[in-house]
Amino acid sequence: MRSYEEYCAVAKSLDVVGDRWTLLIVRELALRGPSRYTDLRNGLPGIATNLLADRLRELERAGVVAREDAPPPIATTLFHLTPRGEELRPVLDSLFRWGLPLMSEQQPNDAVRSHWLAGALEQTLTDHSPGQPPIEIELRPGDQPIVIQISDGAIRASVGAASDPAATLTGEPRPIMGLLLGLLELEAAQAAGVHFDGDPKVLERIRGGPPVAA
Amino acid sequence: MRSYEEYCAVAKSLDVVGDRWTLLIVRELALRGPSRYTDLRNGLPGIATNLLADRLRELERAGVVAREDAPPPIATTLFHLTPRGEELRPVLDSLFRWGLPLMSEQQPNDAVRSHWLAGALEQTLTDHSPGQPPIEIELRPGDQPIVIQISDGAIRASVGAASDPAATLTGEPRPIMGLLLGLLELEAAQAAGVHFDGDPKVLERIRGGPPVAA
DNA sequence: CAGCATCCGCTTTGATACTG
DNA sequence: CAGTATCAAAGCGGATGCTG
Numbered sequence: 086m087r088s089y090e091e092y093c094a095v096a097k098s099l100d101v102v103g104d105r106w107t108l109l110i111v112r113e114l115a116l117r118g119p120s121r122y123t124d125l126r127n128g129l130p131g132i133a134t135n136l137l138a139d140r141l142r143e144l145e146r147a148g149v150v151a152r153e154d155a156p157p158p159i160a161t162t163l164f165h166l167t168p169r170g171e172e173l174r175p176v177l178d179s180l181f182r183w184g185l186p187l188m189s190e191q192q193p194n195d196a197v198r199s200h201w202l203a204g205a206l207e208q209t210l211t212d213h214s215p216g217q218p219p220i221e222i223e224l225r226p227g228d229q230p231i232v233i234q235i236s237d238g239a240i241r242a243s244v245g246a247a248s249d250p251a252a253t254l255t256g257e258p259r260p261i262m263g264l265l266l267g268l269l270e271l272e273a274a275q276a277a278g279v280h281f282d283g284d285p286k287v288l289e290r291i292r293g294g295p296p297v298a299a
Numbered sequence: 300m301r302s303y304e305e306y307c308a309v310a311k312s313l314d315v316v317g318d319r320w321t322l323l324i325v326r327e328l329a330l331r332g333p334s335r336y337t338d339l340r341n342g343l344p345g346i347a348t349n350l351l352a353d354r355l356r357e358l359e360r361a362g363v364v365a366r367e368d369a370p371p372p373i374a375t376t377l378f379h380l381t382p383r384g385e386e387l388r389p390v391l392d393s394l395f396r397w398g399l400p401l402m403s404e405q406q407p408n409d410a411v412r413s414h415w416l417a418g419a420l421e422q423t424l425t426d427h428s429p430g431q432p433p434i435e436i437e438l439r440p441g442d443q444p445i446v447i448q449i450s451d452g453a454i455r456a457s458v459g460a461a462s463d464p465a466a467t468l469t470g471e472p473r474p475i476m477g478l479l480l481g482l483l484e485l486e487a488a489q490a491a492g493v494h495f496d497g498d499p500k501v502l503e504r505i506r507g508g509p510p511v512a513a
Numbered sequence: 514c515a516g517c518a519t520c521c522g523c524t525t526t527g528a529t530a531c532t533g
Numbered sequence: 534c535a536g537t538a539t540c541a542a543a544g545c546g547g548a549t550g551c552t553g
Contacts, residue, residue: 086544088406089323089345090344090345090408091409092410092473093326093416093418094397094398094402094419096323098395098397099322100401103322104544105317108313109309112307112309121515121516122516123514133545133546134516134517134518135517136546138516138517161516162515179392179393180308180309180390181308182308184307184308185308188308192306195304196305201306201309204307204308204309258306337534345527348536349538350526350527374534375534
């Protein structure tokens with residue numbers, strides 16, 4: 086990207102991460118950890134392969150990303166965030182939060198990946214009853230399952246199966262997210278094809294309320 | 300901008316504010332409040348006028364910016380952030396913080412505006428002695444003067460003159476910022492042409508230390 | 514197959530000129 | 534002051550081909 090040539094911290098940041106696709110590449114590495122080129126491409130549907138290569142080079146030059154040639158048995162290149170790259174998490178988090186209200190409308194051809202949803206959920210859900218025992222909830226939004234772990238006031242959401250879920254939600258991504266983000270009631274979500282299995286009270290424990298002041 | 304067509308909150312955010320210049324327009328409105336078209340152009344050196352018009356239209360459609368035709372005596376159009384637009388401040392703040400380390404190198408043809416520097420300073424400086432009486436520091440980085448107001452642990456930095464400054468700093472923007480951000484010692488800043496007037500202790504009270512975890 | 518580089522048509526941006 | 538109009542240059546998207 087052409088530099089803005091402004092002596093301003095925001096402009097300097099955007100000189101590095103303001104290009105199309107760049108922050109989404111950082112998102113992939115932040116959500117999934119060290120990744121292969123092919124995994125990155127899979128998490129960025131629509132990116133031109135030469136652009137991904139270009140951006141990775143630029144991010145490497147900027148000290149945000151580093152590549153490591155994995156040892157012989159694996160024999161592949163892994164890209165990962167440097168400490169400086171990890172410091173971009175607050176930027177991603179604020180964008181996650183700002184974009185949550187836009188999740189209510191899912192365009193018909195929007196791609197879906199479970200790890201994106203997990204990232205969004207970690208930014209919104211809160212444990213309203215920290216005293217309660219730890220529980221897990223499993224989501225099956227068509228893609229891979231997502232497990233939400235609630236324990237001692239902390240929320241962790243990641244791709245994977247729950248061992249002993251207190252509840253499971255199966256259905257389309259949009260109504261599932263609408264329900265969890267607090268934009269949809271359980272009845273409305275069920276009418277939209279969501280199958281809820283478990284104790285409805287667990288929903289009340291974690292549902293995102295009105296947007297949090299950040 | 301073409302949509303990323305991803306059902307991800309970050310991608311949805313970037314669909315709205317990921318275009319070139321867009322976040323800088325929001326920065327201008329956030330730092331300066333309601334502004335005229337011409338003021339925006341002045342705060343965005345290098346932007347093509349058709350692009351500014353385009354972006355403002357898109358931001359209006361997205362509900363981030365609104366325009367008001369000021370009443371007859373003023374007879375001009377003012378652009379301002381909507382509440383939804385104000386919610387982008389955490390995004391700007393995180394970009395301000397991330398970009399601070401990049402402020403140490405000022406490219407020879409970087410444009411400088413005092414309100415950008417004020418924004419950066421508010422993100423870094425902290426009042427390390429909240430018990431002390433309120434003081435003001437004035438900066439004269441060539442452009443317009445900046446006043447830093449320190450009182451009760453809070454820092455405010457804005458364009459304008461101080462009434463009774465406890466210290467003044469005159470010189471080039473880069474060494475002044477380097478000194479305040481904690482990247483440069485007073486002697487080094489003075490060697491770089493900064494003229495410091497006042498009690499050096501006030502510097503210790505507010506200087507930014509190592510980057511804060513956000 | 515993983516990790517690119519090249520080519521080409523299309524879209525976006527930059528610079529400048531012009532207008533109510 | 535607050536834009537619109539025009540056009541060249543740069544960037545992007547999609548397809549394809551190459552190399553270990």
